Amino acid sequence: MKKSLALSLLLTAALAQPGFAQAPKWPEITQQAKPWTRWWWQGSAVNEQDLTRLLTQYQQAGLGGVEITTIYGQQGAEPQFINFLSPRWVDMLEHTLKESGRLGLGVDMAQASGWPFGGPWVSSADACKYATYQTYAMQGGEQLQQAVTFVQKPIVRTVGQPIDLKQLKEPVASNPDLQLHAFDQVRFEKPLPLQALMAYSEKGEMLDLTSKVDAAGKLNWTAPPGRWKLYALFEGWHGKQVERAGPGGEGDVVDHFSKTATQHYLQHFDEAFKGRSLKGLRAFFNDSYEVDDAQGEANWTPLMFSEFQKRRGYDLRQHLPALFGQASADENQRVLTDYRETISELLLENYTQTWGAWAKTHGALIRNQAHGSPANILDLYAATDIPETEGEDLLRIKFASSAAHVTGKKLASSETATWENDHFLSSLGDVKKALDRMLLGGINHTFYHGTNYSPQSAPWPGWLFYAAVHFNPNNTFWPDFGQLNRYVAHCQSFLQAGKPANDVLVYLPIYDAYQKPGKVLLQHFDGIEHGFKGMTVGTTGEELLKRGYGFDFISDKQLLQVTAAGKTLQTGGGATYQTILVPDARTLPLPTLAQLLKLASSGATIVFQNGLPTDVPGWGNLAARRAAFKKQLAQLKFTAGAKGSKKAVLGKGAVLVGANVDQLLAQAGVKRETMVDSGLQFERRRSAKGLTYFVANWSPKPVHAWVPLQTAAKSVALYNPMTEQLGMAAVRTSAKGQPEVYVQLAPGESCLLETSTAAVIAPAYAYQKPAGPAQPLTGRWDVKFGVGGPELPAPTQVESLSSWTTWQGDAVKKFAGTATYTLAFARPQGAADGWLLDLGRVAETARVHLNGQPLATLIGPTYQVFIPKAQLQATNTLTVAVSNGMANRIADMDRRHESYKNAYNINMSSKLAENRGPNGLFTAEKWTPRESGLLGPVTLTPTTTGQQVQ
Template sequence: MKRLLPLLLAALAQAPAQAQAPKWPDITQQHKPWTRWWWQGSAVNRQDLSRLLTEYQQAGLGGVEITTIYGVKGAEKEFINFLSPQWLDMLTHTFTEAGRLGLGVDMAQASGWPFGGPWVKPEDACKYLAYRTYAVKGGEVLTEPVGYTQKPMMRAVGLPMDVKTMQQPVARNPDLQLHAFDQVRFEVPLPLQTLMAYSDQGQTLDLTGKVGPDGKLSWTAPAGAGWTLYAIFQGWHGKQVERAGPGGEGDVIDHFSRGATDNYLRYFDEAFKGRDIKPLRAFFNDSYEVDDAQGEGNWTPQLFQEFQRRRGYDLRQHLPALLGKAADDENQRVLSDYRETISELLLENYTRTWHAWAQKHDALIRNQAHGSPANILDLYAATDIPETEGEDLLRLKFASSAAHVTGKPLTSAETATWENDHFLSSLGDVKKAVDRMLLGGVNHVFYHGTNYSPQRAAWPGWLFYAAVHFNPNNSFWPDFGQLNRYAARCQSFLQAGQPAHDVLLYLPIYDSYAQRAKLPATAEPDRAKLLLQHYDGITHGFKGLPVGETGETLLKRGYGFDFISDLQLLGVKNAGRGLQTSAGTSYQTVLVPAARLMPLPTLQQLLKLAKGGATVVFQGQLPQDVPGLGALDTRRAAFKKLIGQLKLSAGPGGGQQAAVGKGRVLVGADVDGLLTAAGVQRETLVDQGLEFVRRRHAKGHYYFVTNWGDKPLMGWVPLRTAAKSVAQYNPMTEKLGLAATRPGAAGQPEVYLQLAPGEACILETNEAAISGPAYAYQRPAGAPQPLQGSWSVQFLTGGPELPAKVDTRELASWTTFGEAARKFSGTARYTTTFAAPGGAADGWLLDLGRVGESARVQLNGQDLGTLIGPSYQVFIPREQLKASNTLTVQVSNGMANRIIDMDKRGVEWKRFYNVNVAAKLKENRDEKGLFTAAKWEPRPSGLLGPVTLTPTSTRVEKVQ
């Protein structure tokens, strides 16, 4: 809690002053974007660590997350084993230098992912359930031994190896970097966990104790019935740590075992002895990803005991149902109970155990819970900084919802992992990715990622297999700081205040728990491989359930909402007619999206909230039944009694309603109508193609608003909040001022907005009138005027060599300037002179037209701004123009053109173990399956134009 408390206090303190003119918050380390810092092979040295950290700080990054991964070929003598004394020396040096530079440091708690390593013993490694059935007639004995020999298998990203010659465990084998094992299973007999006999007359017998060491069963089947025997075995899953660096290769842990987690973390305790790790802010887990291997890690040795304790009955009595071979209803109920048990074990024995351990080291945890076979809302809630990835808003909202509901000040995100294939993403593309994160409730961006690369490494340096390379070797690096300043300004508001959403969207996890994966019709599969359900947004785990469509409707219609789990819902209390979570976050209603199954305590809580004055909304239908098998009759009777007490009558929008105490229950198909009836107002700005996220501060709201449509917005936009003044901030240009407003519906304001495609703004509403300068809107006062004349093009930095200077009157891609320019990645300076345009405009809008890919603009030696796209416009005040003016535009392209040339000439730059280098698109793969740009044509680069000046008015009265 020592580390979390400052975050909470900072979030409350960072709101800009409300009684004074608008101003930007002071930017802190936490506001700035951070980056994942790949240490390949941990082949790092003090000099380069210091140099690189300085460059990161100068580019506007706020911190780094150290993740050690696979090494670089040729650098083997420099490899440092993960957590070795030498490695910890490098970590200590990083702490010192980061502290000097004002940078934060997090650390991945594995070399690669998931948690695992050479110190993980077989008893602590991930496991799977294997089973075999036997048929025995009454009066007969089983003649074959009860046994299961695991089939050998070996998957390696690198050089394959004959599993029969390998040592056990995998970490004992030499040349692990060369092989890069992904999964290995040895041919070994598996230990029997239980042997249960089921008769065709409903009898069940436990025969486990009657199986001898040789597998012989000493049992004669009772006469009069046929018997089916189910033998459950414990398999060794064999999943290895992915992308592991030296000293980090080995088995992945059993995430369901408290002992396995404790033993794993104890290794870190031993490594840290005598070391000061207090500068470390947080430990990090990069995804679950156990089950992206063959088969599922779906077993833990204590499962039968834990199941009995938690679900109230013996799973061994229902093994056919677990494996999908009983009646459908029993199959679904037992499977649901199994999945709920797995979810709880992952929450308690891994996530909470890890969190408690980190607290002892005065550190936080950042956790990517997605992909886990558990209710990830609860996993995220047990995390100090929930982290997500991807750009689907519903996926992002799982992490941010848990943060909002449980009062976590930060939601982080792995950002811009695969925007495009390698070397094709511009800073403008990354800005769009950042905006998606912010719209999804993320307020702590982590780029994915930045490679440590020594100064001696030839260009392009050391690279990771993911496709956006945020490192100083990238030719967009000189303009990278502009993106970072933009993100920091946005996050300075979005880390302040509290979330301001109205709707709690219930996550119908039990409907998902009860769904078994569809089995192939052609063959009987190993049903034990289909036990888990993995959750990663709506598309993984909830596909086909109404909640996905409901979430999309809420986004499209402009309703602010957060997902909530059953466990979190139990902590919600009444606050007048509204609701308040256990962390104090306020909402107006709960929406249940056509859930069929619902636990009795959840239904009781919903009706309790309604009785206390809340409106609870059920989309489509009331829940129909309880999940699970234990004490089913008792729970079902209580459930049906509660449902029966609801006296439904005709309600709004063709639906139904029932009074419950001081509140009510609404049921119907029309979500819009139901929420309107519940008093929830949507933000109609979405009808104009805008997207938003909203937070609450002491005297109003913050809105982050984006226009990612293909047309500019110029007009009045309604806000669904009471306000007497609205301040507007442009996080890209730092322009600010009081926005033009006018009265709208229900005493709520309309604000005048101008947003180009891809542009965003921050609105700060205030219930009181405040004074300050007006926001300077820009309206065309005439037609665009082409900027004609000669351009001088001077190549400044980059390679492989600097092309010769060019003078031209026609702007075109610099790749047309000759062979040296075709292969050039770097920066060129464009210079022209022009006379001041005539007329009485307040200024002129300079539009560069097309740019490949980012530009720094100067007029008469004064900076006008850095433009990263997608639009390339900057305003020139009238007073900055002279009779004769010099316009300078420094344009930087991406890395692609230089890489194209290298690949066409066969120059080797891919020198990495493990993944070397993956392509996102299959058309960009060579005969070895590796990335290649040899088939590409040079990307358009430089100032492409046309460049125009448009006379512009900035007078406020023009918008009235």
């Protein structure tokens, strides 16, 4: 006791001395550090009792909050449907906010029933629009005999039951059975309003004839001498309907480019919330743009001509041939670029910023999925309080996190695990990999996609819908779900602290993308594949990831806020970087080029891959801008460098040009993290102590190695967020003078490294080292089936482990739930510090107890837990509760045609073609039973612990 007290006093005194950092400890797990979930209210058929019951279950499972999204309803629940934003609906929202506050849960709310923004209150004037055109050829002295009119072709597309357009009336939302039909797009056959009629002569003359067209489309004009071509531009109704809408939310999608339309849309929420309390509502949410996943595209707004003139400095009507690709190639590109830039600005200002300002009037933030938008999505994300991404591609993920990093936002969120596999096939181990992917992409606030509200009265599996991973209490993995949530919370508690620690700002060459012609007017930007496909920025981004460079994308608008302090670059959000990389941009706006060279003059190193830009984009004031552009470039006087590169000293800094990015970044003083060469991936944050690394082993082999870190560090704290083991890592200095930390990671495992420039006196991390061969655990396992169904198989005993679906009887083949395996074994012989219990293969999760005491909850992909020697008795009882997936029970239901797919709208789609029935929808009836249970082999390996590493 005296020795322990003395040691404690010594440690306290040491920590109080200058130069010593505090001992490692887990950060507090806050509401925002926990994962949240998208909470689907199907048909808004909710009630107070089930809302409270479910929120309690979510809180007990370790979720931090919910995002309410109303979507299509369940067949048979029609009497319980509640219209979106009706007084009763707002009652349910207020109840949810009150109960969530009591339970410590956060709440966000999707600001549409489904997506994109739209609903029955969106008028035809405020609905999304498109532009179409007709041309007419005329000779001098002729009058146009054709009427200048355009009749919109009818379209009706439904996800649900088809219907003849003749049976519909305008507006679409006024028709009956909207849930039954689930309209995706509707255009009525009717004449479209003329926006402009322009005449262009072969000599370059232009005439605006719009005012000379009467109400019947008659053009009262005689062509002057020469040949003339007339362009008539018409405004059409795109007809896009809100996808997945619930009752009361069906209707036209709003015109995102119109500030008036956005304001009118939001006023409807003001009216619904009048006199109500939104206390506890953190944010309003938009689930992606997705206006154009229909026939045609929304590419017009009524004020386009005036907005274009104001922003681009010339009259678009004078360049309609170029807009539609009928002028010279150069003019076509430049006018198209200006058109796309204008659309981008309108979407940013008239929708995103207008929406964000409105949310502040309700004391709320906005969370926004900007991907898929016809705009510079970096700027849309930057205008968002919490940028949100989705998907599996790291570069796509980094668009949202980059904007958060560059502009100083604490949180970047993600829609996670939407389609990891087909329905009922994703394990918690699969979901962990999806979550790790987001963390590696800089995301620190994950949302599961998603959790269906399901009343207690609904039979198993409860209410389900189109997305493939069902995060609800009916899922057999729910008892072990909390382990995954605690893991995520530990990771995000680190990654929400401090600031980003990336070295390279990668300029996004949006203007090169804007000028690329396509089948439609707009480009829709969604990661690299959509909008930047075939451009160097994609291959360069992949190379930077592969080589271990920390980087963020940056837009022109964000770049103008960057300042240089010596060689260090600081963004408007306070993040610091070492260099800016311009990946093979052929066109740059004059302000962007001037800013890059200004930063170089102030001391920064600017890197141009493959060459300097050669021109400015756009048409307006072209000659003057080109002259100024050339004058800027003339400052650069290059000398030859290594391997074909060249360097120009400019003021206190330099400009580098070359093809080899690795070499150029090295010249700029940027060092890569070489841990990637060992199969590790990382994300970094910067704190007052040093750097925090999230490190994941995605290789198929374990990594037991010294890992170099590109930072100054006297000590490194090591945290395992799954097992909660922590301590001071083994650290050494390499021959190159850089710190190296010893890391042990099984395949699929991850850890957190917290570096410090000060010494830390604290307990060491206990590494594990085999002290002998693995010893199989043999004997008779008692197996008892517990929670699950459709019926509980009889208890049994097995000597050899195998999938329970291979055992005798039909019940085991269709069972989904939990079976408890119990084995008695003698204490192993040997002088090891403990024993590593390896369960071998498990399908799919395992809760392990030894002698009645919990050891661990294991979710994969490896199933190992260390047992200290002191916990072993002469005779021991090992209990392993294994839960399989839902698949076998679902397959049995499909084979018996037992109803569980009861939703309107999509009911249910399948990711994989082999899982589609004759109707094209999901079915599991052809599945053979999937492996289930404890598969082994189960072994014990004598293990020493400490800092004796290889």
